[in-house]
Amino acid sequence: MKIALQLSQLTKYYGSHQAVNNLSLQIAEGSFYALLGPNGAGKTTTLRMIAGLLRPDNGDIMILGHSIQRSPQKAKQLLAYLPEEPLLYNKLRPIEYLEFIAGLWGIPPSKAQSSAEELLKQLNLWDNRGDFSETFSRGMRQKLALAGALIHQPRIIILDEPLTGLDAAAAHLVKNMLTEYVNQGGVVILTTHIMEIAERMAQRIGIINHGYLVAEGTLDELRTQSGEAEGSLERVFLELTQDNNVEGTR
Numbered sequence: 001m002k003i004a005l006q007l008s009q010l011t012k013y014y015g016s017h018q019a020v021n022n023l024s025l026q027i028a029e030g031s032f033y034a035l036l037g038p039n040g041a042g043k044t045t046t047l048r049m050i051a052g053l054l055r056p057d058n059g060d061i062m063i064l065g066h067s068i069q070r071s072p073q074k075a076k077q078l079l080a081y082l083p084e085e086p087l088l089y090n091k092l093r094p095i096e097y098l099e100f101i102a103g104l105w106g107i108p109p110s111k112a113q114s115s116a117e118e119l120l121k122q123l124n125l126w127d128n129r130g131d132f133s134e135t136f137s138r139g140m141r142q143k144l145a146l147a148g149a150l151i152h153q154p155r156i157i158i159l160d161e162p163l164t165g166l167d168a169a170a171a172h173l174v175k176n177m178l179t180e181y182v183n184q185g186g187v188v189i190l191t192t193h194i195m196e197i198a199e200r201m202a203q204r205i206g207i208i209n210h211g212y213l214v215a216e217g218t219l220d221e222l223r224t225q226s227g228e229a230e231g232s233l234e235r236v237f238l239e240l241t242q243d244n245n246v247e248g249t250r
């Protein structure tokens, strides 16, 4: 197993509040990883540190062998981060937006155009290619932002609640794209409150509670850790995030 992402003893404070506590984790290449946790558990904070948008107070993050703190440019080239509320430019059309993002990554215009067209077709946005993104629904905006995240062909994609607000067809499309991306060797790390996504799609799952990684492993391993041998992920999750269980893998 080749490690794509290694988090070592990550810690983050907001003032005196410790949002992430000594969190260590390894994620393999070509895998789908779900990070679960109750509201306020520290998931977004963890993802933003991995993406290099927030500096940890302690600990290190290695992206395919490159430290996000010591070699940020190399590390960031290898990943994409899709926040829960992505920022688009209202007065750009989808192709213009994607070509703009591609330009930031230094992708030559001819390559950018063909990649942008392919992504818009894959994500069912081709018919809207002439519309300003200010006219887009929430789901369309999510899909366009996903296309923007994939345009530079990252090896790791980090997604914060990517399926919120998508209708069934769009969610199906995005899930298929992510599965295909993983099948081709990419790494998906996502947070979700939809247990079924983690249950069906993730090879491994990490559960965070009050900033601590309280459990980590395959669904079967989590079942064992929670004592819910036959339980659904929802049962396992509820058991592991009861408020008397913040010790975990501390």
Ligand code: ATP
Residues within 6 Å of the ligand: 014, 017, 019, 037, 038, 039, 040, 041, 042, 043, 044, 045, 046
């Ligand atoms: P949710 O599921 O609700 O999105 P989360 O697991 O992503 O939650 P975070 O957003 O990482 O949780 O927040 C972790 C903790 O840090 C929470 O207690 C939150 O209130 C606090 N926090 C997050 N961002 C900030 C900030 N910019 N300043 C101060 N406190 C913050």
